[in-house]
Amino acid sequence: MPIHKRSFDAFSNAILFYEDFGEHKNNWTRSIHASLQDQNFDEVPFRVPQLLEPSVLDEVGRLNGLTAEDIETYSYQLKGPVATLKWLQDMRKWATPVQRLNLAACLSATCRYHTAHNILEEVDYKALYTDQKVAYHITKFIIDNRLDRTSLHQSDFCKLKTIIETERVGPDRILDVSAQAIVWAIKADVIEPSLLDWFVKAGNSAAEKLSHTKSGREMIALSSFYRAYAMLPAAERNISDTRRYMELAEQYADEAGPDASEMSLRDARKTVLESKLKEMLYVVEDPEQARQAGKELISLDPNWSISYHELADVEISDGNVEEALRLFQKALSVGLPRLAYSQYMIGACLQVLGRADEAIDAFMKTLDMDGSNISAGISGLRLAESHSTENISFFKSYVEKWNYDGLLSPENRSMLG
Amino acid sequence: MIVTTPIIHILDIDHIQLDVANIEESYEFYNRVFGFEIKEVGIRAFVRWMIIGVPSKLYLCMHEFSDGRGVENKGLEITHFGILVQDFDNVRSQLHQHNVKLFPDYEVQYRSSRSVYFLDPNGYKVEISEHVGGGIDA
Numbered sequence: 001m002p003i004h005k006r007s008f009d010a011f012s013n014a015i016l017f018y019e020d021f022g023e024h025k026n027n028w029t030r031s032i033h034a035s036l037q038d039q040n041f042d043e044v045p046f047r048v049p050q051l052l053e054p055s056v057l058d059e060v061g062r063l064n065g066l067t068a069e070d071i072e073t074y075s076y077q078l079k080g081p082v083a084t085l086k087w088l089q090d091m092r093k094w095a096t097p098v099q100r101l102n103l104a105a106c107l108s109a110t111c112r113y114h115t116a117h118n119i120l121e122e123v124d125y126k127a128l129y130t131d132q133k134v135a136y137h138i139t140k141f142i143i144d145n146r147l148d149r150t151s152l153h154q155s156d157f158c159k160l161k162t163i164i165e166t167e168r169v170g171p172d173r174i175l176d177v178s179a180q181a182i183v184w185a186i187k188a189d190v191i192e193p194s195l196l197d198w199f200v201k202a203g204n205s206a207a208e209k210l211s212h213t214k215s216g217r218e219m220i221a222l223s224s225f226y227r228a229y230a231m232l233p234a235a236e237r238n239i240s241d242t243r244r245y246m247e248l249a250e251q252y253a254d255e256a257g258p259d260a261s262e263m264s265l266r267d268a269r270k271t272v273l274e275s276k277l278k279e280m281l282y283v284v285e286d287p288e289q290a291r292q293a294g295k296e297l298i299s300l301d302p303n304w305s306i307s308y309h310e311l312a313d314v315e316i317s318d319g320n321v322e323e324a325l326r327l328f329q330k331a332l333s334v335g336l337p338r339l340a341y342s343q344y345m346i347g348a349c350l351q352v353l354g355r356a357d358e359a360i361d362a363f364m365k366t367l368d369m370d371g372s373n374i375s376a377g378i379s380g381l382r383l384a385e386s387h388s389t390e391n392i393s394f395f396k397s398y399v400e401k402w403n404y405d406g407l408l409s410p411e412n413r414s415m416l417g
Numbered sequence: 418m419i420v421t422t423p424i425i426h427i428l429d430i431d432h433i434q435l436d437v438a439n440i441e442e443s444y445e446f447y448n449r450v451f452g453f454e455i456k457e458v459g460i461r462a463f464v465r466w467m468i469i470g471v472p473s474k475l476y477l478c479m480h481e482f483s484d485g486r487g488v489e490n491k492g493l494e495i496t497h498f499g500i501l502v503q504d505f506d507n508v509r510s511q512l513h514q515h516n517v518k519l520f521p522d523y524e525v526q527y528r529s530s531r532s533v534y535f536l537d538p539n540g541y542k543v544e545i546s547e548h549v550g551g552g553i554d555a
Contacts, residue, residue: 040461084460091458094467099459 007064010303011336015060015071015110018081024334026303027270031263032109036081038261041088041102044135045173047264048109050271051142056111056337062369063336072112092119097127105139113146130167134160134177141180153190157181161198171206172221178203179221179228186231203229216260220268223252227275234283242283246276266300273297277310287318305331305338312345325349340370347376356387364391367398374402378415432468432476433498435541438486440467442538443479450515453477475500486539497534497542505547509533527551 006013010022010029020033031049039046057068070076074086088095088103095103100123107116120140128136137156144152160177163169181199185191191199203225210218226249233241253268260268273293280290294311301307308331315324328349331342347362363380366373381395399416402408408416437443444467447453453469456476460466470476502508509524517535520542525532529552533545548555 037463041459042461081463084463084465087465088458088460091455094455094458096457096459 009063009335012060012064015056016064016076016082017079018085018110024303026334027266027301028304031266033081034261034263035109036085036106038263039102041099041106042096044098044102044132045138045176046102046105046135047261048105049263049267051108051146052111052337054111054113054146058370059336059339063339072115089115089119092122097124098132101128101132101136101139104143105135108139108143108146111146113143117143117147130163130169131173133163133167134169134173137163138177138180141184145184150184150188150190153184153188154192154195157191157195157199161195161202164202171209172215172218174202174206175210175221175225178206179224182228182231186235200229200232214257216257217264219252219256220260220264223249223256223268223272226252227272230275230279234279237283239284242279246272246279249275270297270300273300274307274310277314281314281317287314290314291318303334305334305336305342308334309338309341309345316349321349321352325353340366340373340376343369344373344376347379351379351383356383360384360388360391364394367395371398372407374407374412377402378412381416430475432470432478434478434480435539436482436485437479437539438481438483439538440465440479440481444469446538447477450512450517497544499532499544499546499551501549502545505531505545508545529553529555 006017006019006021008022010020010025013019013022014029014032018032018036020029022029028049035046035048054068057071061067061071066076074082078086085103085106088099089107092100092103100119104116104120104123107113107119116139120136120143123136125133125136137160141153141156144150144156157177160181164174164177178199181191181196182203185193185196207222207225210222213219213222226245230242230245230249233245249272253265253272256265256268273296277290277293277297280286280293291311291314294307294314297307298304298311308327312324312327312331315321315327325346328342328345332339332346343362344366347359347366350356350359350362360380360383363376363383366376367380370376377395377398381392381399384391384395399408402412435443444453444455447469451471453471455467456470457468458466465481466479468476468478509519512519512533512535520534520536525534530546530548532547532551534542535545536542
């Protein structure tokens with residue numbers, strides 16, 4: 001049992017123990033705890049906060065003397081909420097289908113995607129009610145997505161279409177499903193165009209039905225749908241239509257009432273701002289408005305490293321590398337997640353600013369955090385060759401190992417010359 | 418004309434809901450003494466629950482509240498529930514073999530039936546009656 005007490009770090013405590021305790025608490029850590037504290041595993045949908053990449057377990061492991069597998073398999077001393085979850089996992093032979101379904105959703109919230117996948121496979125699908133079937137396919141889609149099984153998405157969305165066509169599904173759930181279909185059709189081209197069209201129509205029809213709703217939960221569903229829907233004109237650089245739908249997304253997120261959970265309200269407002277930042281940066285190409293959205297994001301949740309990354313991207317696009325460096329340093333100081341990325345980008349900014357020795361030091365620190373960061377290894381090696389020959393062997397040892405393990409892409413090799 | 422609303426016809430008792438201090442402890446007790454088996458488990462808002470049962474006879478739904486152990490109930494409460502067993506004559510010695518203390522520590526003789534009482538691990542009083550309804554309908 002490598003650790004027996006809470007970490008100093010709130011993000012680690014959320015992953016390891018489902019607790020909201022420690023330094024740099026943020027909306028995500030709060031939501032991880034609240035998702036388990038406030039929700040009943042007999043009901044769907046089980047609301048989870050932003051689902052992060054599987055490598056988060058490696059990051060948390062490194063900080064706490066564990067491996068990702070230790071975390072996935074709970075090979076550390078358990079107490080509090082996580083012990084209750086582990087109990088359900090161990091006793092799942094007697095758990096009802098909806099309890100298993102929600103257990104899988106809850107585990108995916110802390111990136112235990114492999115375990116979540118295995119548990120979901122044990123769910124007796126035929127025993128699920130309609131709304132539970134919808135939750136099943138959404139949960140399966142999310143887990144497959146994070147495990148890079150994106151080729152399976154089309155099949156799940158086809159099944160969701162059939163359920164919506166043949167059974168009674170509430171308009172708010174149709175909006176949730178349609179939003180996911182649009183996002184992943186645009187982001188990863190994993191939904192066929194005819195199916196995307198069907199969800200766009202289904203989503204619009206559901207949105208019309210709810211257009212005068214006073215329900216906070218339904219308003220959040222509307223916000224989520226319009227945020228996704230705005231991606232369609234955005235992909236064609238149609239500025240006015242993108243803004244029109246983004247305004248609806250903003251309006252519903254702002255006006256959503258207190259009958260929605262605090263977690264849903266926070267997430268809705270935050271995701272709208274994240275989309276607005278991207279809209280202003282890539283569609284409107286207005287860095288000042290993107291910057292404002294980024295600053296608002298940070299003020300909403302000042303200990304969330306990813307928001308600093310997003311604002312730093314705006315600064316880089318606008319040529320303000322000094323400011324981007326400051327933001328990546330701030331991201332590093334608030335910690336997980338994506339700590340190694342913060343450290344690597346500090347190196348990248350320092351390199352652009354011509355501060356070679358500091359950049360080399362930053363790349364070395366990146367590799368100490370994450371020995372698989374190929375970008376840091378290659379950038380560090382090239383910089384060391386021209387500025388600091390005594391550090392060449394440090395970077396070379398990594399690069400040679402990656403080469404031996406077949407991890408270098410042709411692009412990586414060409415960068416090495 | 419007087420219109421009377423029809424009564425609701427009860428078929429049988431369905432289940433008894435218990436708050437317990439430790440779900441494993443309670444399951445172990447009812448399983449060891451009466452052969453209750455786990456039927457379903459789950460969680461809601463951090464609270465563990467378990468349904469145990471002797472099929473078609475009796476189900477106990479248990480929710481775990483560890484802070485409740487030993488806390489006195491100051492309001493109204495159900496003070497005990499009663500069960501029937503196959504072999505009442507031997508039940509005292511069987512309870513003794515399971516180290517279950519009677520409460521009170523003697524067999525109670527009612528008008529048309531006998532009863533023994535014991536406390537479960539949470540302090541709930543359970544009555545074992547010789548006859549249905551204490552033989553009251555006989």
